[in-house]
Amino acid sequence: MQRASKHVVFNNKCPYPFTAIVGKDAVKKAIMMNVINPKVGGVLIVGEKGTAKSTLVRSFGQILPEIEIINLPLNISEDRLIGSLDLKYAVEKGEKRLETGLLHQAHGNILYVDEVNLLSRGIGNMILDVWSSGVNTIEREGMSYSHRANFTLIGTMNPEEGLLSTSFLDRFGLYVEVKGERDVINRLEIMKRRMEYESNPESFYDKYKDSSLDLREKIIRAKEIIKEVKVSKEILKASVELCKASRSIGHRGDIYLVEAAKAIASLEDRKEVEFSHLKEAAKFVLPHRIMEPREKPQEESEEKRNNNESNNENNNQNPQENQSREIDNNESKHIEEENKLDIDSDYQSTHENKDLENKSKTIMEDISDIGSIFNVKDIDIQINDTIIRKGSGRRSKTLTGMTQGRYIKAVIPKGKPKDIAIDATLRTSALYQKQRGRKDKLIIKESDFRKKVREKRTGNTLLFVVDGSGSMGAKKRMKAVKGAIVSLLMDAYQKRDKVGMITFRGDSAEEMLQVTRSVDFAKDKLKDLPTGGRTPLSAGLIKGYQILRSTMLKDKDTIPVLVLITDGKANNALGLGDPVEEAISICQDISQKGIKALVIDTESGFIQMGLAKEVAKALDAQYYKLEELKDENIERVVRNIL
Amino acid sequence: MKKTIFPFTAIIAQERMKRALILNAINPKIGGLLIRGEKGTAKSTAVRALADLLPVFDTVEGCRFNCNPHETNNLCRECEEKLKVNEEVKVEKRNMKVVELPVSATEDRVVGTIDIEHALKNGEKKFEVGILAQGNRNILYVDEVNLLDDHIVDVLLDAAAMGVNTVEREGVSYAHPSNFVLVGTMNPEEGDLRPQFIDRFGLSVEVMGEENVKDRMNVIKRRLEYERDPIAFCEKFKEEQNNLTNTILKAKENLQDVKISDQVLELIALISITLEVDGHRADITMIKTALTIATLEGRKEVEFKDVKEAANLVFPHRLRKRPFDQGKALSNTLDEVVERCREQVSM
Numbered sequence: 001m002q003r004a005s006k007h008v009v010f011n012n013k014c015p016y017p018f019t020a021i022v023g024k025d026a027v028k029k030a031i032m033m034n035v036i037n038p039k040v041g042g043v044l045i046v047g048e049k050g051t052a053k054s055t056l057v058r059s060f061g062q063i064l065p066e067i068e069i070i071n072l073p074l075n076i077s078e079d080r081l082i083g084s085l086d087l088k089y090a091v092e093k094g095e096k097r098l099e100t101g102l103l104h105q106a107h108g109n110i111l112y113v114d115e116v117n118l119l120s121r122g123i124g125n126m127i128l129d130v131w132s133s134g135v136n137t138i139e140r141e142g143m144s145y146s147h148r149a150n151f152t153l154i155g156t157m158n159p160e161e162g163l164l165s166t167s168f169l170d171r172f173g174l175y176v177e178v179k180g181e182r183d184v185i186n187r188l189e190i191m192k193r194r195m196e197y198e199s200n201p202e203s204f205y206d207k208y209k210d211s212s213l214d215l216r217e218k219i220i221r222a223k224e225i226i227k228e229v230k231v232s233k234e235i236l237k238a239s240v241e242l243c244k245a246s247r248s249i250g251h252r253g254d255i256y257l258v259e260a261a262k263a264i265a266s267l268e269d270r271k272e273v274e275f276s277h278l279k280e281a282a283k284f285v286l287p288h289r290i291m292e293p294r295e296k297p298q299e300e301s302e303e304k305r306n307n308n309e310s311n312n313e314n315n316n317q318n319p320q321e322n323q324s325r326e327i328d329n330n331e332s333k334h335i336e337e338e339n340k341l342d343i344d345s346d347y348q349s350t351h352e353n354k355d356l357e358n359k360s361k362t363i364m365e366d367i368s369d370i371g372s373i374f375n376v377k378d379i380d381i382q383i384n385d386t387i388i389r390k391g392s393g394r395r396s397k398t399l400t401g402m403t404q405g406r407y408i409k410a411v412i413p414k415g416k417p418k419d420i421a422i423d424a425t426l427r428t429s430a431l432y433q434k435q436r437g438r439k440d441k442l443i444i445k446e447s448d449f450r451k452k453v454r455e456k457r458t459g460n461t462l463l464f465v466v467d468g469s470g471s472m473g474a475k476k477r478m479k480a481v482k483g484a485i486v487s488l489l490m491d492a493y494q495k496r497d498k499v500g501m502i503t504f505r506g507d508s509a510e511e512m513l514q515v516t517r518s519v520d521f522a523k524d525k526l527k528d529l530p531t532g533g534r535t536p537l538s539a540g541l542i543k544g545y546q547i548l549r550s551t552m553l554k555d556k557d558t559i560p561v562l563v564l565i566t567d568g569k570a571n572n573a574l575g576l577g578d579p580v581e582e583a584i585s586i587c588q589d590i591s592q593k594g595i596k597a598l599v600i601d602t603e604s605g606f607i608q609m610g611l612a613k614e615v616a617k618a619l620d621a622q623y624y625k626l627e628e629l630k631d632e633n634i635e636r637v638v639r640n641i642l
Numbered sequence: 643m644k645k646t647i648f649p650f651t652a653i654i655a656q657e658r659m660k661r662a663l664i665l666n667a668i669n670p671k672i673g674g675l676l677i678r679g680e681k682g683t684a685k686s687t688a689v690r691a692l693a694d695l696l697p698v699f700d701t702v703e704g705c706r707f708n709c710n711p712h713e714t715n716n717l718c719r720e721c722e723e724k725l726k727v728n729e730e731v732k733v734e735k736r737n738m739k740v741v742e743l744p745v746s747a748t749e750d751r752v753v754g755t756i757d758i759e760h761a762l763k764n765g766e767k768k769f770e771v772g773i774l775a776q777g778n779r780n781i782l783y784v785d786e787v788n789l790l791d792d793h794i795v796d797v798l799l800d801a802a803a804m805g806v807n808t809v810e811r812e813g814v815s816y817a818h819p820s821n822f823v824l825v826g827t828m829n830p831e832e833g834d835l836r837p838q839f840i841d842r843f844g845l846s847v848e849v850m851g852e853e854n855v856k857d858r859m860n861v862i863k864r865r866l867e868y869e870r871d872p873i874a875f876c877e878k879f880k881e882e883q884n885n886l887t888n889t890i891l892k893a894k895e896n897l898q899d900v901k902i903s904d905q906v907l908e909l910i911a912l913i914s915i916t917l918e919v920d921g922h923r924a925d926i927t928m929i930k931t932a933l934t935i936a937t938l939e940g941r942k943e944v945e946f947k948d949v950k951e952a953a954n955l956v957f958p959h960r961l962r963k964r965p966f967d968q969g970k971a972l973s974n975t976l977d978e979v980v981e982r983c984r985e986q987v988s989m
Contacts (some may be wrong), residue, residue, distance in 0.1 A: 050921020
């Protein structure tokens with residue numbers, strides 16, 4: 001086994017000093033805890049952009065140079081991660097030898113992954129696998145090796161870019177959140193230090209040399225002390241209780257708690273874990289493990305509002321009135337409960353004149369605002385075909401046939417290879433060079449060729465076909481529907497889908513938003529989406545089909561998905577037949593054209609006709625009730641609990 | 643024949659965009675520029691034209707990564723070895739360049755890849771540099787930056803985070819400095835940038851088509867004139883070009899002498915807190931931009947109006963809390979906030 005011939009570490013010799021970073025004490029402590037006691041299980045640092053997440057981790061290398069911080073780039077390929085055939089050795093000797101990858105180098109060190117939530121799934125799973133077992137097993141290119149790989153994983157992520165898979169999340173022992181400094185004095189200090197550093201890195205670095213040395217000694221001492229730190233039975237019991245009481249998931253929580261508490265105790269020069277240590281440890285260990293419905297207080301107020309709304313409905317059915325109530329409901333959210341009624345009536349009187357004016361309009365319109373937004377269930381749109389696609393996005397994982405996408409690994413090609421994996425091809429040929437009588441140039445034969453396998457998540461084109469008829473507006477469903485659409489849009493953003501929107505009401509369907517990658521535009525349009533009138537479901541479906549068909553023609557690589565949001569109560573047909581029957585037969589046609597569909601049923605109330613479900617069946621679509629879209633699984637409170 | 647570039651000084655109006663580009667030429671640490679606007683608003687022309695005005699810098703002779711010989715703490719591996727052998731490195735002058743990253747670029751072209759020729763000849767792996775190597779200490783320009791593939795954006799973010807490009811793929815393991823000034827142009831209707839990515843642009847400007855009929859006519863006239871005889875056209879603007887180059891050089895020289903008072907720093911911190919921007923990048927960029935504006939104006943001290951101008955360049959693209967929220971402050975509310983904060987620090 002050969003360690004990668006000369007691994008190139010490029011490091012700025014005067015990085016921004018760790019001890020010069022203002023505040024961020026929790027992150028600093030979490031990193032130190034990992035170094036003192038690797039059993040605390042790594043740390044996930046979560047925070048908005050520009051909060052020195054990367055600087056914190058990378059600058060720590062200067063404190064303890066004996067521990068290497070190995071940067072794992074997102075675009076790493078499999079061979080460099082786990083190791084592969086040593087090319088030079090094979091060419092010269094005709095023998096196999098392993099050239100190790102980053103996981104070998106990481107042994108006993110810190111493996112650092114910036115933006116860990118953006119790792120490709122394949123690479124992420126490999127890392128997770130080795131991280132959990134502590135052993136890297138290599139079975140490739142005719143080689144069979146394994147070596148120990150115990151490392152501390154430090155990951156950073158910005159939640160705006162999407163969530164980390166739960167299995168990965170659970171595996172992190174500690175969790176810290178970083179925020180920008182909100183205090184003027186501290187903020188000033190940050191700026192001053194940064195400017196000072198940039199104008200002269202060397203002298204700035206020297207200025208903090210002493211504090212760095214102090215910290216180094218503190219850590220080294222703690223590493224000694226921790227060997228002797230004792231944990232009493234009471235503390236063990238308390239840690240189990242704490243996990244139970246906080247309803248934390250998984251079994252690892254209590255172990256991490258104790259290990260973290262030990263590290264904290266040793267940092268304080270204590271040889272026995274105390275309750276205060278455990279309490280502090282909980283702040284790092286539990287936040288990402290607690291299961292609890294999110295934003296409970298808000299839901300309560302939501303309910304109150306709903307009650308309020310139903311009261312209003314009893315009083316009048318005029319959609320315009322409802323709109324004004326909608327507004328005051330939002331206003332009154334911030335105002336004491338008792339005052340509510342008064343404000344309501346005030347609003348009514350000021351709006352009455354406007355109402356009269358608007359009543360002359362032919363179609364009564366109602367524009368509701370956007371209801372509560374939530375995390376959407378993981379809706380994986382399955383691709384059953386074998387067309388090789390090349391779009392970019394994250395929802396549906398597909399193999400790409402283009403020279404785009406992340407090169408993950410190499411395989412033996414079928415027929416003439418186009419996208420040759422040079423490295424793998426060379427490795428294959430390497431062993432035969434002696435045999436083939438190489439003089440100077442390598443002799444490559446056709447049988448050596450290997451092809452790149454690239455992975456890329458293809459974004460879908462989501463066309464929202466929204467029922468804007470009166471039945472949606474009058475029953476106050478539109479607000480919830482808008483909330484759901486925004487939630488789906490957020491999801492679409494994270495998965496890099498393209499979106500478009502059409503609405504159908506009255507006599508026709510209308511394209512509200514052309515298919516675009518800008519979800520911002522979509523949200524804007526949604527705000528102004530009116531409701532009112534009859535339900536021309538057939539018109540909506542046909543328009544939707546037309547748009548998706550032209551999208552498919554323009555861009556062969558996208559996966560078109562029709563997201564139909566309706567209660568299914570069609571009452572305006574294109575022809576003379578029954579509107580529901582007509583819509584269902586159109587659905588069957590669309591389904592036969594190979595368009596994927598998702599139906600979100602907005603029907604509510606005691607008596608439900610279940611028409612949307614029939615529509616879904618005809619479309620061969622995945623079917624969800626509006627209420628089912630929320631992903632309870634993701635609704636974990638990630639919040640400091642103590 | 644040398645390829646001519648449409649002269650920067652011949653671009654009509656679009657003052658804010660031109661100014662933002664010049665500021666970046668004077669002080670690359672500002673961290674680039676995002677130009678948002680519709681098609682046909684001279685976005686690309688301006689960026690490409692900037693190449694003519696860029697200053698010369700010192701670099702280690704023959705270095706593939708434009709290493710700075712005066713920053714021996716931050717050299718690539720090759721230069722470090724040279725330094726070890728010779729104890730000193732030879733210096734050569736290079737022009738700062740505009741390096742283009744096409745939207746269709748593949749990942750191996752961007753980050754670098756295995757040198758095929760070398761591998762075939764010698765049975766050894768060697769690193770062949772990519773665009774990120776060329777981009778070190780230069781301007782990295784991406785036209786239609788919002789259409790860039792996601793995995794390329796990841797790579798740019800990774801490199802931008804610490805100014806290092808780390809390559810661990812296709813059998814090669816390499817790392818080298820990659821401090822680039824990121825300049826991008828985009829048409830917002832075609833899609834957005836990821837918030838993480840947008841924060842990497844130091845400044846942003848919004849460009850609009852020329853409304854003024856006279857200016858519009860002049861735009862067309864100049865374009866036609868240039869196309870008829872590019873050399874003569876460039877000759878005509880030579881003096882203006884030279885003047886601007888000199889202004890930039892002088893401003894660059896004086897940059898380190900510009901002072902910024904604690905009061906101004908406090909004002910900047912207050913503005914950021916009031917606007918609730920994420921992180922601290924905006925503050926630092928504000929300082930650098932204000933300093934650069936002052937030096938461009940030939941002053942040695944940052945004044946309130948510099949901060950005000952800087953705020954209008956630094957904040958517009960950062961005022962979105964989530965991927966969806968529209969920037970809540972327009973330019974005049976931004977000015978209002980700046981004025982209000984000014985009262986608080988009693989400037």
